[in-house]
Amino acid sequence: MTQVVSSETRDGIAVICIDNPPVNAASFAVRKGLVEQIEAFEADTLAKVAVLIGAGRTFVAGADIREFGKPPEAPILPDVVSRIENCAKPVVAVIHGTAFGGGLELALGAHYRIALPNAQIGLPEVKLGIIPGAGGTQRLPRLAGIEAALDIATSGAPIGSGKALALGIVDTISDEGDPKAAGLKFAKELAATGGSIRPTGGLPAPKLDSAVAERFRHKLSKSARGQIAPLRCLDAVLASATLPIEDGLKQERDIFIELMNSPQREGLIHAFLSERQVAKLPEIEGITPRKIAKIGVVGGGTMGCGIAVSALLNGLHVTLIERDEDGVSRARIGLERILGGSVTRGKLTADKRDAMLEKQFAYSTDYSALGQADLVVEAVFESMEVKKEVFEQLDQHCRPGAILASNTSYLDVNEIAQFTSRPGDVLGLHFFSPAHIMKLLEVVVADKTAPDVVATGFALAKTLRKIPVRAGVCDGFIGNRILNTYRTHADHMVLDGADPYQIDRALVAAGFAMGPFAVSDLAGLDIGWATRQRLAPTRDPRERIAKFADAMCEQGWFGAKTGRGFYLHGTDTPRGTPNPEVLPLIDADRAERGITPRAFADEEIVNRYMAAMVNEAAKVVGEGIALRPLDVDVVLLNGYGFPRHLGGPLHYADQIGVKVMLERVESYATEDAYFWTPAPLLQELADEGGKFADLNTLEKGTSHA
Incomplete structure (x- = not known):
């Protein structure tokens, strides 16, 4: 049986190899093996330099997703990185493929770093609702400076080997064909010149530029609307400039644990895992696709x-x-x-x-x-x-x-x-x-x-x-069917007294990329108009349809494509400028129906919008149009601007509580029983104390219809 971490010593060079397919994830076995091999190297009087490599197509691509949500087993990654950094003899990390998250943190613990030309590095933890927890926010700034470290850590975006070299994160880019050859060549030269250990944590603290810090804080407050992790990551990176390495590592770990226990971390990891699960379907298992x-x-x-x-x-x-x-x-x-x-x-x-x-x-x-x-x-x-x-x-x-x-x-x-x-x-x-x-x-x-x-x-x-x-087949399939429902309720709220621009602002503040009326302008108001016309012959007379939306289209206002919709889209018009002619059309529609408009709080707008989305999504799953709740979540996350940190509408419903969501639907039904008919699946789960997450596993030939 192949060891997950093995070592061989040749000509005074110990080559420590991580072999944990497919991406050498930093699992418990990898962590334990690394500590054992570093200790063996340190005790070996014949070995002068250790080379750390990954087998296969990559170095270490990150944490082991199979361990997400489980209690960590010692040695935990921060201790492994510190053990490498505190080794009494030089350790060289050779990066090929990817060194993401914990993989990069392992490399930062080494005393020297080599990259192959194809290598990419990054700290993507913020995309999972956490921050680097094994020294990434403290060691990276000591190599690359505060600004570069903030750019890498708060965005989660990878960089290539060339940029990593320019920033001082790696020492050289090797022209050798494989990691082992590159590491041996570098290590032999290092041993021959008497190269010493060079702990990254022992480097001088980076200089703090308050202007850079404020620029990033301002940028993140806009780009990371509603998300905690990017701003907490900023705090951790900035601490590297003001705290000794031990104190900085402790603060990083405290923030990491705080975020590990946050609902946002659960939502983002649910999104991450669901996107990897969504294509795994019993009906196509073992089926050969056509060329x-x-x-x-x-x-x-x-x-x-x-x-x-x-x-x-x-x-x-x-x-x-x-x-x-x-x-x-x-x-x-x-x-x-x-x-x-x-x-x-x-x-x-x-x-x-x-x-x-x-x-x-x-x-x-x-x-x-x-x-x-x-x-x-x-x-x-x-x-x-x-x-x-x-x-x-x-x-x-x-x-x-x-x-x-x-x-x-x-x-x-x-x-x-x-x-x-x-x-x-x-x-x-x-x-x-x-x-x-x-x-x-x-x-x-x-x-x-x-x-x-x-x-x-x-x-x-x-x-x-x-x-x-x-x-499955229905009008609008998964995404557009659900969209049509919650978009319709946005119109209902406008008829009842909400301002469309308030609705957009409230939902953007809640983390949506855009509000529903801004989205309609971008997509084209004529699309919804055509759909309403197509469905008119079979429409139930109890359904409320906003006449103001049709009136806008009758004026030729189709949104961005015509320069006018809910907003003005002229070249000289500031983005997000309301169209002043819309509100009179809304007032006329209310007057014709005899509606006395009332005020809506932002919280009520968000709760109603989410409830409409969740209730229709539950119908879509219950009818088998979507096979699992996670399918709905992936659609809304990737096609409709649903806030990623909330994990998708049905994960969000689980977080709020299925029973609470049903109670909201039932309370709104006192105003409009036709629109707010509770989904049978929502009712069933609430009665049984279940969750949508319980339905995310499929057996062959089954659905939740």
Whole structure:
């Protein structure tokens, strides 16, 4: 059996290797093994220098997520790092792949650091609601200075080996081909020159620049709205400039423990783990996906171009179909504008863009150009008649075995599948705009979708580096169905007296990226208008529909695209300027209904908005549209700006208490019993004292419907 941490000594150099696949996580076994090997090295009179490396594709990528939430076992990581730093003989860490979180802290405990050219380092703990807890906030500033340490630790973003060298975090970048060779070469030179230990914690404290500290505090108060960890991380890093290393390490650990016990840490780790769990589905376990190398995209609008760019950037060949040459010309302009933006931002070189367009991409007005496509995504106007025309053409021209996918946001994928002679090859692939940036992809499974087609949808998402979530068929699937409900209640609150701008402000303060009315402006008010018109013939007469929203669209105010919606969007207009003509339309709607407006506190706005979201989400899970609560959470987190530190709406409901959430729904139902019909699943869990988290494990062939 392979030791998790092993050592071999050659020519006076002890090579200590961490071998804990797949990413050498700093588990209990790794920590224990490191202490044992460092002590053995220190006692070995023949060994002069130790080299610390990781086996496989990376150094140490961070903590072991399997230990999250469990009591820590000694030796804990801070003690391991200190043991390495206090070793009486030099220790050299060789970083390849990634050294994130605890991995970087281990390297900081070494006396010397080498990086291979591909290496990346970072302290991503704030993304999990905590701070580095093994000396990262105290040792990193002593090497790189306060400003660089704040930038790395409070953002959680990684940096490459070149920047790490420039900042003094690593001593050199090796041109050797593997970590062991790089470490041996450096260690032999170090031994030959009589190199001594060089504890990072023993370096002088960094200088404190109050202007830098205030700039970061101001920036984080805006960018980390509602989050505790980034600002507490700032406090810890700043302490490195004013406290001796022992006191700084103690303060860091105290903050780390404080945050480990916070609900935000639970929410962020739930989000982290759910995004890794969401693609693990019994129905596709062991199913081989179909090969996807060439795709077609029908429709060259904003969404079609975004899907095409996403595919191109990830190595797929793309053929884009438009109805006529004018459409092709517009699509070409749109697609080249998106790629040009990537070049401008340094994400893509001009040469690579040009090669991509020449070798991987083609336009056509003829569906026969899709004859060799492995998968085609339809991204045309949201009309069933238009989609019928497209899918009949695809059925005629696409080869047998090609997958036919619709990017519809709301429409019935079962009905779309009936426009073909091969419904088993049809599924929904609901991308989110901008499709080349947004990570979420709803994989919509129709009644007759074949299992290998479902598996292929998930495989494609992996190729495109997106987070796939399985959704069943209903109006709006998971995300847009829930969105339609809580967005509708925002309109209800406006009718009853709330100011739309107060609602936006209250929800931004609660941690949402944007308020619902600002989001509507950005997406286009005409989208909601079209949906309301489509559903009007089957609408229950008890449903309250805000006429002011339709009145705005009748004025031609579609939001950002027309320069006017709930807000003004002129080039000379400050961002977030309310449209003064909206409130009179709202007043007229209230007057027609005989509503006397009342005041809403911000807390009530947030509670109602969340309750509407949770109640509809519970219906979506209860009906099997989403298989698990975590699927809902991942959709709302990645597609709808839900505050990540709250973990998603159903994790949030568990934190608040399912019974409390039901009581809120029932109290609001006294005003509008139709809208606030409690979800049966919410009622069931409240009665049984259960949680949504109890439903996150699936057995093969089961759902919670």
